[in-house]
Amino acid sequence: MTRISDLLKKFDLTGDKGDLNVFSPIDGSLIGELQMHTSEDVDKAIKKADAAFDIWKKTPPPVRGELVRLLGEELRSAKADLGALVTVECGKIASEGLGEVQEMIDICDFAVGLSRQLYGLTIASERPGHHMREVWHPAGTVAVISAFNFPVAVWSWNAAIAFVCGDPVIWKPSEKTPLTALACKVVFERALKRFRDAGHDAPEGLLSVLIGEKDIGQTLVNDERVPLVSATGSVPMGRAVAQDVAKRLGRSLLELGGNNAMIVTPAADLDMAMRAILFSAVGTAGQRCTSLRRLIVHQDVADGLLEKLKKAYGSLRIGDPLDKNTLVGPLIDDVACKAMEKSVETAKSEGGELVCGGARAKGDMPKGGHYMEPAIIRMSEQKEIVCHETFAPILYVMTYSDLEDAIRMNNAVPQGLSSCIFTTDIREAELFLSSGGSDCGIANVNIGPSGAEIGGAFGGEKETGGGRESGSDSWKFYMRRQTQTINYSRELPLAQGVKFDV
Numbered sequence: 001m002t003r004i005s006d007l008l009k010k011f012d013l014t015g016d017k018g019d020l021n022v023f024s025p026i027d028g029s030l031i032g033e034l035q036m037h038t039s040e041d042v043d044k045a046i047k048k049a050d051a052a053f054d055i056w057k058k059t060p061p062p063v064r065g066e067l068v069r070l071l072g073e074e075l076r077s078a079k080a081d082l083g084a085l086v087t088v089e090c091g092k093i094a095s096e097g098l099g100e101v102q103e104m105i106d107i108c109d110f111a112v113g114l115s116r117q118l119y120g121l122t123i124a125s126e127r128p129g130h131h132m133r134e135v136w137h138p139a140g141t142v143a144v145i146s147a148f149n150f151p152v153a154v155w156s157w158n159a160a161i162a163f164v165c166g167d168p169v170i171w172k173p174s175e176k177t178p179l180t181a182l183a184c185k186v187v188f189e190r191a192l193k194r195f196r197d198a199g200h201d202a203p204e205g206l207l208s209v210l211i212g213e214k215d216i217g218q219t220l221v222n223d224e225r226v227p228l229v230s231a232t233g234s235v236p237m238g239r240a241v242a243q244d245v246a247k248r249l250g251r252s253l254l255e256l257g258g259n260n261a262m263i264v265t266p267a268a269d270l271d272m273a274m275r276a277i278l279f280s281a282v283g284t285a286g287q288r289c290t291s292l293r294r295l296i297v298h299q300d301v302a303d304g305l306l307e308k309l310k311k312a313y314g315s316l317r318i319g320d321p322l323d324k325n326t327l328v329g330p331l332i333d334d335v336a337c338k339a340m341e342k343s344v345e346t347a348k349s350e351g352g353e354l355v356c357g358g359a360r361a362k363g364d365m366p367k368g369g370h371y372m373e374p375a376i377i378r379m380s381e382q383k384e385i386v387c388h389e390t391f392a393p394i395l396y397v398m399t400y401s402d403l404e405d406a407i408r409m410n411n412a413v414p415q416g417l418s419s420c421i422f423t424t425d426i427r428e429a430e431l432f433l434s435s436g437g438s439d440c441g442i443a444n445v446n447i448g449p450s451g452a453e454i455g456g457a458f459g460g461e462k463e464t465g466g467g468r469e470s471g472s473d474s475w476k477f478y479m480r481r482q483t484q485t486i487n488y489s490r491e492l493p494l495a496q497g498v499k500f501d502v
């Protein structure tokens with residue numbers, strides 16, 4: 001893979017000479033040796049962010065939006081290179097690498113609009129000559145802890161919104177994907193330079209990227225100078241972050257595991273369902289939080305659908321994600337492959353029938369990479385392994401006869417991120433979307449569970465952590481709400497009619 005040095009050069013990165021080894025999942029080659037940061041560096045970044053906050057919180061939001069507009073422009077220019085770097089570092093196929101950068105551009109556009117729409121309420125006062133309003137102020141430094149599977153987009157969901165809200169960002173990317181993070185920092189600095197050249201004051205310390213392992217994230221999480229922590233990753237990680245941040249009464253936004261289901265009813269357009277299953281179960285090699293993991297099919301259509309799926313799985317092009325014909329790239333590392341193999345074995349021991357896949361992929365693919373055949377496993381019911389998220393392309397298939405039961409199955413897992421139903425029957429669709437329907441943060445009709453647009457709030461319930469990022473009113477997490485009461489009369493009446501005459 002000769003392209004890596006060219007790609008790094010595009011972002012003025014050299015790959016350094018440090019103690020953090022970065023490998024490409026494509027062929028296992030060493031693509032970077034980065035200098036890890038220390039706890040002193042964390043302290044410095046927090047101090048710089050504090051100083052930046054003093055200036056940035058007083059900068060008018062639409063001016064803050066201008067910086068994010070420039071970031072969006074720089075991302076447009078860097079899209080091809082950054083997308084390719086995402087592919088090399090985390091293994092997703094070229095089109096998905098580009099899609100991830102597009103997601104960054106989209107959130108920048110959203111945030112620019114938002115910079116003129118940080119709306120608060122006006123509230124009726126019970127007292128004459130008074131009025132009340134709710135104002136949103138910047139909340140302070142945001143620590144963003146991100147995962148390898150969306151190494152750049154999830155940061156941008158947080159950062160673009162945080163910047164227009166007036167908050168500095170300290171980013172601790174996954175130790176598996178630090179190069180894309182450093183590239184983002186370079187793209188951000190290009191935007192910053194143009195912003196300053198146009199005469200705006202952009203403080204140092206608005207964005208720091210801290211490279212390292214768990215201890216770096218832990219130091220950030222424990223520091224009370226960091227009021228907000230937004231973390232994406234595993235449930236155990238999120239549980240620890242939530243507890244540590246809560247201990248110091250900070251605020252955390254968690255986006256943790258998913259165990260997303262699709263219900264296919266007899267009224268479904270099965271061709272459409274098939275296409276959606278393929279993208280959401282094997283796309284990104286099953287390494288999205290929103291990947292389809294559970295297929296709950298009506299018993300009358302299950303055999304036919306499964307037959308077609310098996311055929312489609314047999315023709316999946318697995319291999320080098322840089323090859324534009326590839327649909328399934330590698331898993332992130334060998335640990336992920338082993339976890340997949342283990343889950344397949346456990347499912348079999350719990351009575352599952354392996355319909356296809358589940359082994360190391362054979363054939364013409366780069367040596368040293370972590371390629372797996374996506375698996376389909378038929379289960380008679382949702383056994384323990386089905387309730388567990390394995391971050392790999394395993395699709396468990398169960399059948400149902402009554403839609404209420406299917407919805408119960410959809411909800412009967414600890415995670416609550418995404419869900420969907422395929423049906424052309426409006427009654428079935430609306431039941432699924434009703435308060436008695438899916439208990440997830442995301443519920444779709446005739447669309448798979450993955451590939452959400454940035455305009456909606458992204459996140460889920462239960463073990464998924466409850467946070468909401470990206471669109472809708474997720475911005476409110478990044479601000480503090482102030483209730484203001486203004487008395488423009490010459491009297492001083494007390495609320496609730498209380499008398500206190502001196």
Ligand code: UN1
Binds near residue numbers: 149288290451
């Ligand atoms: C993730 O996997 O952490 O909805 C994020 C999706 C993408 C984001 C996934 N837009 O699949």
